[in-house]
Amino acid sequence: MTESYSRRDFLIGAGAVATATAARAVQAGKVPVIDCHTHAGTGSDLTAPWTTMADPQEILRRNKEAGIDQACIFPISHDTFEEANREIAQIVKCYPGRFIGYAKHDPVNEKGRIRAMLLRECREMGLRGLKLHVKPTPEVLDTVAELGIPIIWHPGRVAMFDEVARAYPMVDLILAHLGSDLSNDWREHLAGIEMARRYPNVYLDTGAVVLTRYLEQAVKELGPGKIIYGSDEPEVDCRLEIFKIRMLKLPKEQEEMILGGNIQRLLGKYKGGAA
């Protein structure tokens, strides 16, 4: 942990206030607004923002302004993730009720150790999802199916989803960035929409989509049940990403599904045992 978390007493206090706010929202029958794609924690590489630092306080400040009740957080880039996942669990603890912790793993670099780590991270540390960049192996997918947690995966190409989604229909797969981070390749957005249409277990995360016409297309063609709001904080600002959803001017119930209801439903499938 870095110095930024040493002000823990203050932060726990701030977190408690925020938790009470979120809890009140839920008690009032409001579907909580959940950001499904946020990075947090420290990195050691120092070669890019996403290998250096993602400050949870900054994220919370913007979340509050955007009306986001909770954010799913996972580590920034590392070679292996055991320590980084521990840091995620600690951040979740520091800000009660504001973050939902996910593990992150590299199925190649951490081969053979992932089942044990992931079981511990969910059962003992309270993490509730998995973030991937590398294609998941059977070791990863079998463990995820056993735990009933969703995977949010940012693949090299959208086509990589096909084999995994078909072989593991019981695993919920969230395609990050609607298939193309920062709309780097618009064809991947179209491929993402097709993938979500083909497989009931594939969902689309809306984070860091610059060409918003593909968000409109995804909602129009797939309906709100397949779309999950995310931002890719802190690199991409949650206030603008949530504006892109509100800009769609959907009926209230549909907007609530995208902004929180869908991810809440997927997280509710957890069957791995208490932390």
Add this chain to the structure above:
Amino acid sequence: MKTNAHKPQVIDCHALAGKGKTWADPEREVDYDVNEVFERGAEAGIDRYCVMPPRNDTYREANRHLAGLCEKHADKLIGFAAHCPQRETGHLRQMLVEEVRSMGLRAVRSDGPPNRDLLDAALELGIPVIYYPSGRWQQLGMYYHMPATAYPKVNFILPHLGQYHSLSWAAHIEAIDLAKRYANVYLDVSGVGSFKYVEMAVRELPPEKILFGTGAPELDPRVDREALRLLKLPRDAYANVAGLNILRLIGKHPRE
């Protein structure tokens, strides 16, 4: 071009109109409809739009078409010419003089590194040069240092804060550094994916250096309009960024 004393004008310094191709790889054929820009822009509270043609091989026809649109929608559109210095060299001055003095276009976008033909004409006409080193962002400085130094009286507008969609965070920082170094380099903040670099630009530069833009209709103008709101600028700074800066830059037009 008078501003309402009570409500600063919001002028999009970077919109597109007409036929051509996109710059993104893979490219698409496009025919940008100004009515789409007007519709979404009105919802966002945008008053006027500086429009340029999308990518073409050469621009004589595209600029003429654009000038026609601007004449038709004179209350909404301000036209900017575009040229490719490498493909159109030798004819640039003649074309630009006609486009600016007879057709009323107010700036030129340089598709490719601006050469002396284009910069001499821009200097003579007193128009700003919009230049985004598409595909060359790793060498952003290399393509800006010399033109900005050799032509200190020509104003340059660097679109997208140096990097369309924020595919390179380092290019944003380099763009901010360029605007700090050169009095004649301005930053258009349209189409930036990572808003924190727009906030950085606003923190580190005088507000006169930053121009509101949207990239419409390729990008939804409502998003960048919301980004402008999120900057929470003091009133004077807001008025400059939202519209006065681009008006000041094109106000050097010889007819004014």
